[in-house]
Amino acid sequence: MSSPTVSLPSEDPQSVIALRDVTRVYGKGDALVRALDGVTLDVAQGEFVAIMGPSGSGKSTALNVMGCLDRPSSGQYLFKGVDVANLTRDQRALLRRHYLGFVFQGYNLLPRTTALQNVELPMIYQGRPRAEREARAIAALEKVGLGHRARHDPSQMSGGEQQRVAIARALAGGPSLVLADEPTGNLDTKRSTEIVELLQQLNREDGLTIVMVTHEDDMAEYADRLIWMVDGRVDSVRKTRGGKR
Amino acid sequence: MFWETVKLAVQAILRNPMRSFLTVLGVVIGVAAVITMVTLGRGSTAQVTTDVEKLGANLLMLTPGQARFGPSATTDTARPFDEKVVKTIIDQLSSVETAAPTGSSTMVAVYGNTNYRTRVTGTTNNYLQATDWDMAQGRSFTNLEEEAGKQVCILGETLREELFGNADPVGENIRLGTLSCNVIGVLSAKGASSFGTDQDDIVIVPFRTFARRIAGSSDIQLIYISVRDGFSTDRATDDLTALLREIRRIGAGEDDDFTIRDMEQMATMLTGVTDVLTGLLSAVAAVSLLVGGIGIMNIMLVSVTERTREIGIRMAVGAQARQVLLQFMVEAVVLSGLGGLIGVVLGLSFGAIGSNMLNVPFVVDPQIVLIAFAFSVLVGVIFGYFPARRAAQLDPIQALRH
Numbered sequence: 347m348s349s350p351t352v353s354l355p356s357e358d359p360q361s362v363i364a365l366r367d368v369t370r371v372y373g374k375g376d377a378l379v380r381a382l383d384g385v386t387l388d389v390a391q392g393e394f395v396a397i398m399g400p401s402g403s404g405k406s407t408a409l410n411v412m413g414c415l416d417r418p419s420s421g422q423y424l425f426k427g428v429d430v431a432n433l434t435r436d437q438r439a440l441l442r443r444h445y446l447g448f449v450f451q452g453y454n455l456l457p458r459t460t461a462l463q464n465v466e467l468p469m470i471y472q473g474r475p476r477a478e479r480e481a482r483a484i485a486a487l488e489k490v491g492l493g494h495r496a497r498h499d500p501s502q503m504s505g506g507e508q509q510r511v512a513i514a515r516a517l518a519g520g521p522s523l524v525l526a527d528e529p530t531g532n533l534d535t536k537r538s539t540e541i542v543e544l545l546q547q548l549n550r551e552d553g554l555t556i557v558m559v560t561h562e563d564d565m566a567e568y569a570d571r572l573i574w575m576v577d578g579r580v581d582s583v584r585k586t587r588g589g590k591r
Numbered sequence: 592m593f594w595e596t597v598k599l600a601v602q603a604i605l606r607n608p609m610r611s612f613l614t615v616l617g618v619v620i621g622v623a624a625v626i627t628m629v630t631l632g633r634g635s636t637a638q639v640t641t642d643v644e645k646l647g648a649n650l651l652m653l654t655p656g657q658a659r660f661g662p663s664a665t666t667d668t669a670r671p672f673d674e675k676v677v678k679t680i681i682d683q684l685s686s687v688e689t690a691a692p693t694g695s696s697t698m699v700a701v702y703g704n705t706n707y708r709t710r711v712t713g714t715t716n717n718y719l720q721a722t723d724w725d726m727a728q729g730r731s732f733t734n735l736e737e738e739a740g741k742q743v744c745i746l747g748e749t750l751r752e753e754l755f756g757n758a759d760p761v762g763e764n765i766r767l768g769t770l771s772c773n774v775i776g777v778l779s780a781k782g783a784s785s786f787g788t789d790q791d792d793i794v795i796v797p798f799r800t801f802a803r804r805i806a807g808s809s810d811i812q813l814i815y816i817s818v819r820d821g822f823s824t825d826r827a828t829d830d831l832t833a834l835l836r837e838i839r840r841i842g843a844g845e846d847d848d849f850t851i852r853d854m855e856q857m858a859t860m861l862t863g864v865t866d867v868l869t870g871l872l873s874a875v876a877a878v879s880l881l882v883g884g885i886g887i888m889n890i891m892l893v894s895v896t897e898r899t900r901e902i903g904i905r906m907a908v909g910a911q912a913r914q915v916l917l918q919f920m921v922e923a924v925v926l927s928g929l930g931g932l933i934g935v936v937l938g939l940s941f942g943a944i945g946s947n948m949l950n951v952p953f954v955v956d957p958q959i960v961l962i963a964f965a966f967s968v969l970v971g972v973i974f975g976y977f978p979a980r981r982a983a984q985l986d987p988i989q990a991l992r993h
């Protein structure tokens with residue numbers, strides 16, 4: 347398969363992600379919801395950012411926009427300096443395919459499909475040969491502690507296990523940006539710590555840029571920076587204690 | 592990417608065997624029904640044609656009166672033929688091999704205390720010659736018997752069986768109304784005609800015997816004429832027309848007062864009937880194909896709704912819309928193509944079994960096989976494709992919310 351890519355500016359801009367006064371509204375009239383209400387936000391190359399905020403504050407919506415799964419109602423989203431609004435649907439698909447790994451809040455695994463095949467899925471579209479796909483998928487599953495469950499269907503797994511398969515899927519394709527929506531929401535403390543440490547390690551060692559939504563202060567402390575959202579707006583940004591090392 | 596997509600499609604099919612089975616079932620039933628019906632219809636038509644050919648492709652039927660169509664068709668004002676005409680035809684026309692007057696009537700035949708209702712036909716040996724009918728037993732009429740109108744008869748196989756069973760009929764006497772006649776022979780079995788009537792349910796007596804003792808008149812309502820080898824039926828028809836117009840003194844510009852039909856016309860008429868039947872059956876079958884199509888449509892629509900999430904997931908991890916569509920397309924083609932194929936095999940099998948049971952030849956109409964197959968694949972593709980396209984046009988997050 348040909349693996350066309352989106353040509354992005356050669357000089358790496360400082361920000362991988364640049365949101366400029368982004369809004370996302372749902373519905374109209376009385377039922378109008380401003381899920382994002384003027385968000386301006388930068389994520390630098392190689393940064394590990396955590397997003398926190400009350401339920402309904404627009405964290406998932408923001409992540410979806412960053413992941414090119416959704417489009418802003420107004421405002422600008424620059425991915426590595428490229429205005430996503432100028433990309434075609436197909437180009438956005440290529441962007442997701444080659445640069446992005448997404449961990450959904452609700453996992454979104456294919457039913458009746460083994461963990462291994464689920465993790466392989468993005469790599470199929472990347473056009474990686476089968477043997478490589480399998481090797482990488484198994485490696486990713488082992489990293490999240492599910493090497494022994496590779497041939498199981500999601501329906502045979504606990505919520506936490508499904509969540510880890512979803513994480514493995516996001517990582518296996520070798521993205522440069524991982525967007526993780528509450529990746530430890532269903533895990534016990536020990537597992538949560540393992541997963542966050544894995545993300546941190548990938549961030550430190552491979553320069554992976556990570557944006558992670560979380561409800562847990564402990565997890566947020568692993569990030570470099572914490573963004574606090576309220577009512578669809580960035581309420582505050584603060585440096586963490588430098589991340590737990 | 593193409594083979595990957597085909598593999599994905601096959602995986603998707605196997606992942607949901609029940610849905611796949613139901614999709615296939617609709618196609619299978621529709622296609623099988625159409626092919627079975629059309630195969631049987633074509634077989635019956637072929638049967639009629641060969642039947643008529645067996646009767647003699649070079650046979651003409653001459654009746655008094657002009658052939659008219661519709662309820663006003665009438666022969667009562669037309670002059671009937673007499674035996675002299677038959678003789679003249681045989682003697683004067685080189686294109687005619689032989690001619691036989693016939694008359695027939697339905698009567699009860701009695702032997703001992705056995706009764707059987709049958710068709711009595713008065714004719715001559717020429718009739719047996721013209722219709723290629725052999726004797727199974729005994730002999731046909733002698734000249735003397737024909738000319739003197741003797742009380743003799745030849746039995747058809749069905750009547751022989753009904754009246755005599757295992758006993759030897761030759762030499763026995765049977766009664767037809769007031770006529771008592773001596774059985775001199777038995778005809779070989781011919782089986783059912785295209786109309787389904789039993790051709791062996793018959794007793795033949797000399798024409799003169801029939802005229803005197805049964806019809807009470809020597810008028811001839813039907814003459815069978817066989818065309819000599821080497822002459823066309825058209826030539827014989829022309830010769831006959833000229834001769835009859837002369838004998839019956841029909842002036843130039845006047846219409847014929849007789850009708851000559853050849854077996855080809857009869858065949859066309861008969862196959863016309865079976866064609867109509869075939870058409871009707873095919874229409875019924877087409878409806879079932881349509882219902883099958885609606886079945887596929889439903890299942891495809893439902894499955895696409897179900898699978899809008901799947902489309903969302905695939906697009907979220909980097910699939911382009913056309914890759915997702917190709918997958919759904921291949922899936923639809925494989926499924927409905929498979930169904931179509933099974934339908935074709937089943938339809939032809941039922942067709943073969945049915946034609947065997949109905950005793951008609953097994954005739955495959957490749958056009959219908961193709962049409963039925965193509966239709967099922969088309970339906971699968973259309974209803975697999977368009978709903979999937981709608982889903983693939985959504986933003987991934989919208990598709991994922993389903």
Ligand SMILES: Nc1ncnc2c1ncn2[C@@H]1O[C@H](COP(=O)(O)OP(=O)(O)OP(=O)(O)O)[C@@H](O)[C@H]1O
Nearest residue numbers: 372373379380381400401402403404405406407408
């Ligand atoms: N498809 C939608 N239609 C209408 N409103 C929506 C839709 N998706 C989200 N919203 C609304 O937008 C707001 C932000 O939702 P979002 O899912 O981004 O919140 P969140 O911060 O991720 O919450 P949580 O912590 O519970 O996951 C909510 O008020 C939600 O009701």
Ligand SMILES: [Mg+2]
Nearest residue numbers: 405406407451
């Ligand atoms: Mg959320």
